[in-house]
Amino acid sequence: MDTTDIAPRLTKVLVLFIMVATTLLALPRFAHTTPDSIYYTDLVDYFRGTLPRESLHTPFAFRWVVPRIASALPGVPPHVAMALCSVLATIASYLVAARLLANLLRSQTQLIAAVFLLVLSFSTVNYASAVLTDAAGFLVLVSACYAMQQHRYLLLGGILVVGTGVRESTLLMLPVLWIFLYLQPRSQWVLTATGLSAITLLAALASRWYFADLPAYFWTPTWSRFADNMARPVSWATVTLTLGPLLLALAATRRSTTPLPRDLRAFIIAIALPSLLLIAFSTTAAFMSGRFCWPLYLALVPLVAWRIEPRCA
Numbered sequence: 001m002d003t004t005d006i007a008p009r010l011t012k013v014l015v016l017f018i019m020v021a022t023t024l025l026a027l028p029r030f031a032h033t034t035p036d037s038i039y040y041t042d043l044v045d046y047f048r049g050t051l052p053r054e055s056l057h058t059p060f061a062f063r064w065v066v067p068r069i070a071s072a073l074p075g076v077p078p079h080v081a082m083a084l085c086s087v088l089a090t091i092a093s094y095l096v097a098a099r100l101l102a103n104l105l106r107s108q109t110q111l112i113a114a115v116f117l118l119v120l121s122f123s124t125v126n127y128a129s130a131v132l133t134d135a136a137g138f139l140v141l142v143s144a145c146y147a148m149q150q151h152r153y154l155l156l157g158g159i160l161v162v163g164t165g166v167r168e169s170t171l172l173m174l175p176v177l178w179i180f181l182y183l184q185p186r187s188q189w190v191l192t193a194t195g196l197s198a199i200t201l202l203a204a205l206a207s208r209w210y211f212a213d214l215p216a217y218f219w220t221p222t223w224s225r226f227a228d229n230m231a232r233p234v235s236w237a238t239v240t241l242t243l244g245p246l247l248l249a250l251a252a253t254r255r256s257t258t259p260l261p262r263d264l265r266a267f268i269i270a271i272a273l274p275s276l277l278l279i280a281f282s283t284t285a286a287f288m289s290g291r292f293c294w295p296l297y298l299a300l301v302p303l304v305a306w307r308i309e310p311r312c313a
Contacts, residue, residue: 014115018094021119023087026129031083036060037131043067044078059219061211062204065165066136079131086135090128093139094119097298100146104264104302114305117249122241123294134291137167141295144173148180149267157196164204172295174200175274183266221284229288242290246300253307260306272299 039060044067045051066089070081094115101114127134140163147156156177163170174197181189229235260268275296282292 014098014112015095018098018115018119019091022091022094022124022128025120025124026087026090029125030087030129031079031131032129033079033131037079037082040067040082040131040133041078044071044081047071053213056211056214058211058214058217059168061214062207063133063165063167064207064211065162066133082131083129086127086132087129089135089139090124093135093142096139096142096146097301100142100149101302101305103149104267105305106258110305110308113308114301117246117301117304118297121245121297122238122290123297126238126241127291127294130291132291133167134294137163137169138294140166140170141173142298144170145176145267145271145298148173148177149263153192153196157199160196160200161203164200165207168204169278169295171200171204172274172278175277176270179273180266180270183262183269219281219285221281223284225286226284229283232288235288238290239288239293240290242293243296243300246297246304249304250300250307253304255307264302264306268299268303272296275299 039057040063042051042055042057043061043064046053046056047064047068048071066082066085070076070078070085073081073084076084097118098111098115101118102111105111105114127138129135140159144156144159144163147153147159160170160173163173177196178193181193275293275298278295279292282288286292
């Protein structure tokens with residue numbers, strides 16, 4: 001059964017489920033903050049003209065796109081405006097992911113299972129309405145993956161350019177792109193990957209140039225940072241709650257008797273390897289947190305869903 005020919009009724013049900021379930025799961029922790037949140041609300045105030053530029057901090061100032069959008073919501077407090085952007089970005093990312101998964105999986109049963117795994121997750125509860133830019137960053141990654149999987153490279157280039165102003169994690173898509181294209185039976189893949197990498201890096205440098213007057217800050221891996229993260233129970237808890245259910249589901253489902261098709265295998269490998277590197281880098285250079293594990297969902301969710309044998313082949 002081809003999931004690209006989803007019944008219109010099922011499509012409407014999935015869309016409604018994603019919108020309602022995501023909103024309900026995001027409400028209990030709506031607009032919750034972390035120590036980083038103040039830097040984003042400062043950006044909102046800066047774009048509204050109520051905070052001087054010298055009060056901003058890098059690298060948070062490089063993630064200016066979401067605060068700029070939030071600043072355009074009149075009369076809404078900065079933290080609420082950021083949270084609203086996060087909820088909308090999460091809903092949009094799940095809708096795009098559903099379309100992406102429909103192209104990768106082989107049955108409606110697998111697609112429904114994948115959507116449930118994606119939406120009914122700790123990531124939705126803890127990150128969908130946070131005063132952070134992670135939800136918008138996830139939307140960029142999902143949208144870029146969809147454009148890549150569809151070989152729509154002009155659209156992919158636009159997503160990557162905008163994404164560099166959302167989060168640095170957009171750069172995660174560059175190794176994903178190189179690995180994915182390398183695994184495809186397509187010619188001139190080096191030229192395509194090089195061109196997209198060049199415009200993405202130029203866009204990232206442009207954001208840094210715009211805020212070049214602010215004190216520079218770079219994430220640098222250190223042993224002390226790694227040791228601190230290893231000693232933080234909260235870090236272990238968020239990582240476990242974010243990845244644990246998917247890993248348990250992977251262990252609980254038996255291996256499919258049908259081998260992974262080439263496109264799905266290439267997609268999973270291309271996403272998984274850079275995502276694992278992101279987790280390792282954040283653990284040694286920043287903070288160990290479940291939100292850095294969110295991109296790995298794009299590899300684990302279709303892998304778990306594929307292992308669910310459809311009743312009708």
